Amino acid sequence: MVWKVLDTRDIPLKCRSLPASERMKIYKKLTKTYKKPSDIPQGSLGMVRPMGLIDQAMVALFYAFILGVPLTAVPCLTIAGFYLGKGWAMALFGFYVALAIVPMAKDKRKEWIEGRLLQLLYHYSSYKVVWASSIEPYKNIPAIGSGGPHGVFPLGAVMSIPAMNEFLGIxxxxGMASVVFSTPGMRSIGSIGGIDVGKKSVQKAILDEGKTVGIVSDGISGCFASANGTDEYLAIEDKKGISKMALRNGLNIAVVHWFGNSVCLEPKVDSFGFLKTLSRKLKMSVFFFTGRFFLPIPTRDPIVMCIGESIIVKKKIENPSKEEVEAVHKKVVEAHRKLFDEFKGAYGGVYGGKELVICS
Structure with missing residues (x-):
């Protein structure tokens, strides 16, 4: 087994107009191979590459729309109601409702991959893909993915959807929370290849449609865990649904860690846990956050998707015992920890002295 690294900043923009087969040849040529993670130059994965101001502004506008619109909706409506009058407040409310209900395309992965916006998002985050060559024999076999950390917003997860399709041919x-598909601004990312993270929707995609489905395994808890301190937090200690689904359906588990995802936005939460409890009850994140220039725009911390060795589930168990589920879950936790420990040095920077803390 070897490790492969593809830096999306090395990909010429002209690739977007080439046939898929020609693009794949370019990706293979640009992919670097290492015998082990420690062979990757220290700090190389965390390097920020230059980007023009106009291109940065376009990305900033995109993030301001998908993250800023839901963040500012309540304050804007309140201000309009108190200072601009009922008419303006109703008009603004109608605008938000329209953003929430206007029909949108569900699966535009091909259009995203061939569009300029995705390339700009990759470049903004100096996005890199790292994977174990041992996963390649399984790339055409439907599986379920356990990814993290969620952070304030799973940018790494969103960009991993087209990356998995384009660079690895999977x-x-x-899987996205149901609320994403009805949230003004944010719902536009659903077209990148998102499905409802509910069990029925995930099983249909895997078992009936033959897709691999990635899930941000720490979910809402991960939003709040990222505010805990200086280490990297992954809130999967008591989240065993992926392991149970894998056992019941005989699915392999792909384990992914997104470096940079937890540091590009900073959550602002209360110390009493009220917002965390409220978020769990509402099944949506309720808190404030800041990013670049104290705006809802991610900083340019590089995001790196590291895909480890697959956890092979050899047989279906219709009703797995707690012990069987726990055994697979333990492997998932260990795989996440191994990925973090092996690649934090190659990322360097803010990850140099961090440890991965598994929490609930």
Missing amino acids: DFVG
């Missing part, structure tokens, strides 16, 4: 979609 028919891949991402």
Whole structure:
């Protein structure tokens, strides 16, 4: 087994107009191979590459829309109601409702991959893909993915959907919280290849449609865990649903860690845990956050998707015992920890002295 690294900043923009087969040849040529993670130059994965101001502004506008619109909706409506009058407040409310209900395309993975916006998002985050060559024999076998950390917003997960499809040739979609598809601004990312993260939707995609589905395994808890301190937090200690689904359906588990995802936005939460409890009850994140220039725009911390060795589930168990589920879950936790420990040095920077803390 070897490790492969593809830096999306090395990919010429002209690739977007080439046939898929020609693009794949370019990707293979640009992919670097290492015998082990420690062979990757220290700090190389965390390097930021230059980007023009106009291109940065376009990305900033995109993030301001998908993250800023839901963040500012309540304050804007309140201000309009108190200072601009009922008419303006109703008009603004109608605008938000329209953003929430206007029909949108569900699966535009091909259009995203061939579009300029995705390339700009990759470049903004100096996005890199790292994977174990041992996963390649399984790339055409439907599986379920355990990814993290969630952070304030799973940028790494969103960009991993087209990356998995384009660079690894995997028919891949991402599980997203139901509320995403009805949230003004944010719902526009659903077209990148998102499906409802509910069990029925995930099983249909995997078992009936033959897709691999990635799930941000720490979910809402991960939003709040990222505010805990200086280490990297992954809130999967008591989250065993992926392991149970893998056992019941005989699915392999792909384990992914997104470096940079937890540091590009900073959560602002209360110390009493009220917002965390409220978020769990509402099944949506309720808190404030800041990013670049104290705006809802991620900083340019590089995001690196590291895909480890697959956890092979050899047989279906219709009703797995607690012990069987726990055994697989333990492997998932160990795989996440191994990925973090092996690649934090190659990322360097903010990850140099961090440890991965598994929490609930």
